[in-house]
Amino acid sequence: MEKTARQNILSGTAWEDLVGYSRAVRIGNVVEVAGTTATDGGQIIGLDSPYEQTKFILLKMEKALQQAGASLQDVIRTRMYVTDITQWQEVGRAHSEFFRDIKPAASMVEVKALIDPRLLVEIEATAVLS
Template sequence: MADPADGRQRIPAQSPFEEEIGFTRALRVGDRIVVSGTVGVETDGSVKEDAGAQADRCFALIREHIEQLGGRMADVVRIRMFATDIKDADAISAAFSRALKHARPTGTLVAIAGLYDPRWKVEIEAEAVIGSGQ
């Protein structure tokens, strides 16, 4: 829904951190959608141990956010993936392929020291341009 103050469309807040810290999970400005770092937390709050399963969940959430804002996964032009262990790169890359191989967006995967919750093994950001996908 569009914010009357700035005209941006945002999905509804999904965690208390969004209001407390002041960020938006996913935002549409014109034909561009930007999705904040997304982790693989399940609906019930659990987190699967496998990094590939976490990445699959990240991409499912990213899809939901993009579709809520009027886009499609085919519109994704950039993905950034942050892994806490580079040994999980193949599993995370496989999830990327399952979700986006058809769209062939740019992609970055880097290893980082850690994430907010030690159970989280991957965090993924996305950018889409509505109407750019085939």
């Protein structure tokens, strides 16, 4: 039985080596995108705005998917972690701007905290290429 090749998609952040992870991993026709936050070169994008953070995260995830040969159209599942569930509509509005027609299975869960208290949202995704 032939082993399926593994493709690690790296974004170049120090966290990847420090923690030992990839932004995304593709094996066969499955792409898993790691928990992604609204950070860019150490800066947090969209301070105090779950909507802006979600938009930035989904753009960042789209780039990782493209590097893996996938697209948002291939996403079958998203998992959204938010630090304040009362702001679900802002997160949901941004998510809908990307996935309104795709409609992946989705979860939104409130968590106590993310790695930086200024981060309001973290998202993971699973994509399957057809």
